[in-house]
Amino acid sequence: MSQPLDNTFLRTTSRSNSRPSPPSQSQSVQRRITGSPLSTSDFCTLASSRQTSQPYSGQNLSHKLDYPIDSSKGVCNTMAGILSNDAYNALGQYPGKRRQIPFRLFLRLAVIFTAVCTLGYFGVGFLRSSSLSNESAISRAESMDPRLLSEHCDIPHPGRPLIQYVLMIDAGSTGSRIHVYKFNYCKTNPELEDEVFKQLEPGLSSFKDNVDGAAHSLDGLMEVAMRSVPESMHKCTPIAVKATAGLRMLGSEKSNYILNAVERHLREDYPFKLIPRSPVEIMDGKDEGIYAWITVNYLLGTLGDSEHNTAATFDLGGGSTQIVFEPRFELWDKKTGGPKMAPGEHRYEMTYGGQEYTLYQHSYLGYGLMEARKSIKTLIAQELFNAGKFSVDHPCFPPGFHEDVTVGDSKTQITLKGISKEGLKGQSASDACYKQVRKIFNKNAPCLSTPCTFDGVYQPSLAQTFAQNPFYIFSYFYDRTYPLGVRDEFSLNDFKTLTDKVCNYNMGLFAKEEQDEIFAENHYCLDLSYQYALLVDGVGMNESRTVRSTRKIKDAETGWCLGASLAILSENNYCK
Template structure:
């Protein structure tokens, strides 16, 4: 064989073996590397996956919508989401079916209890054990067959955020340890027991409400609604502003791009820590102590007494201001004095580095010129207003801000005649008896919506507790995100 023939033969040898090696390596990486995951809110049907779950399901585990699961999917998947809020803890046990390639919400078990984790302070074990009744409900609600494939998450919100890292971390560690050692449910991999970022809380609530209203469930892009959530320690606002020349007006750190069902959305979001209802009441009380109102009735006050325009007449309440105990004395709401005090805590005069701003120097696109769809409000906004309307048992009601202003004025003057004006509304009378600060609460809610967020008085807001019999809030949106991890693989 000539040198040339030898070289050509060797070249052919290396080409053949190189091709075989390349094919082998390609096949190895294709099989071994992790598959890419879909977008967190992308509901476009995916290709069927290899069946790795159980081949025989108990007859007791059924779906209302189909008898056979989509190829490669389980028939039923549960997700447990525990909302560890500032005023209490709540569990949502969501049942999804896989009649199609993507999950469909089929039912929910909901239970709540008080107090919240932050109530326990240094007693981390006590905080962890306080969740036991909720987890026992989960054990009963989820079929035993699915316990080990049902993910659980505990998301703490503003109540733990304001405790400080040391105390809150001890509580979270105790909660995680109890979940791992006492209960069979696997904890989700990412932020499974953690303090939720306020921005995520608002965005997931937006997903929940728009999902339940079928605004983001179609391949056709529809207008979406705004959400406003008021908890005990924080409040969130999220909406999809209008676009100008094809570009969203949402800017900076408040801009959140996302996709769902192949449609793109650019959201505005912000979470105000310290502007929840309980924290706002504290700020209002502090303002009253530090800025005494005029004593028009010439009542003799001691140095440790202050008149309070947002509390019922002649109410006396001990209040700890720093290291000093002060007695707050309720007076009539003359000349909208309570409204003036409430507006003072929003710090509208704070420098606005990116225009326009809402309050506390925070950028926000105008709800008058940049958003023309519906507004949904829940949590304490629903709880405080609806007893004076159709009652809290009616899950969706509406009110304009002008009507809310008029209602607030009626409540704030009715304390002089012991609220007799509301005798014919049993639930309203009951709430007035339980919540001494109702005048302050309603004034704050009105101030937040109108003076803070800038909603016009003629604008209607939808007060909602449930949509299609499902609780509003962030939990459903967060659970949809959990399903991205495909917990059914290996179930």
């Protein structure tokens, strides 16, 4: 009998159960198989035609595969190869060497073979199907505009869209600003997810004789809206324009012409949905303050809190300033509950998150920073005119400052100039300026309902009804303190120290960029003196009181715009 050479050997199959004669060409089927296991038919033929007296141990079922399986057919062929090769080893590699394979073992091998083939067929098909399904889902997700998705959930609250955009334009006295808010409805109430902000100058009130120019001055802001909101949501994205004190001061006729031109331009030239009620309007000062209060407390998460640990807000704009807080009269006198809030327009009641709020609010028209500047300069000029003087070196202004102010109807020009350190002759410019700005508050006005702040305006005492809760001041308060290194939280004593440094021209106490800021804005001494007086002498805050000044809370702009946008969403459903 010849020995196999390399991987070449002879296999002989026979259907006889008796010992055969030496194999011959006529009595056996000879096959040359090189480097591969037996086929399925070989295995079946061998298993049915050869028997052995020695039981099969099954050791060769651990046969190792050296090539990949890429289909169900490959699985079946591979298993057939394993089983047939093992069977061949059990039957014997050489013709004429008789061995027996038990029928029970053969049946077991056949069952294993059938099961593996079946699992391979369906398993590979399932994996292929799952792979295609996953690839399709990934492809769809990648092609989905991320502006239409939420970072917090995939399924919205019933009856609500997953995403809702709101466009709010703040037409202020010194410029116009757009807020593009992205909300999700993962829960019952809208949750702010993102905000895009842009501002442009000048404001609408600068176009009092050019209404079309006023309308088109917003185009730069609308370009931001067109880029930020997905096209598929343009028609269900509400937009509103709310003008504040600057436009209010133009008078009803001129301001209405401008408002009508703006509304017509937005309706005809842009795809967004103007809100149903007063889409372009001059906002009431009361609403401006309330919306700012809602914004801050919404971002702080204090709305709906049963403890009512809400924050106060004091928004200093260019033309007006608004204060809003929730007086806690029960803290005044725990036995009697203290006095109640006096009736009047200052009282504002609202409900949010199952909690009822009674707020105090007031908007001081004409006491915004830009209007206060005018009032202070006019008062200085009038005092000089009454004294028969036409020029003054004043401590509220820095060296090199020069401005002519007209007094009354006389058209007389009074020149205001800055004062040098030498001209101060040892006196404090800060104290002198502070003394001057306090005069515009009209503290002697009749007070019909006590206690009053200034101009005869009723206000509950902050010291007695709001001593502990946070107090947020922003807008121009922030713009004048942050560039000079005052951050986030500080006391009014710190505010006074900063004012002294600026007004007394102690420039060595400031960094180079802070010095540049002070020289670039030559009203810093006047502005800081007015702001300090407004807080202490105006609304009656204690000098040791800590305030917080910020432009953003949780990456969202403070101010009234977010609160107004939440009010819009509470009134109507826009995207379905």
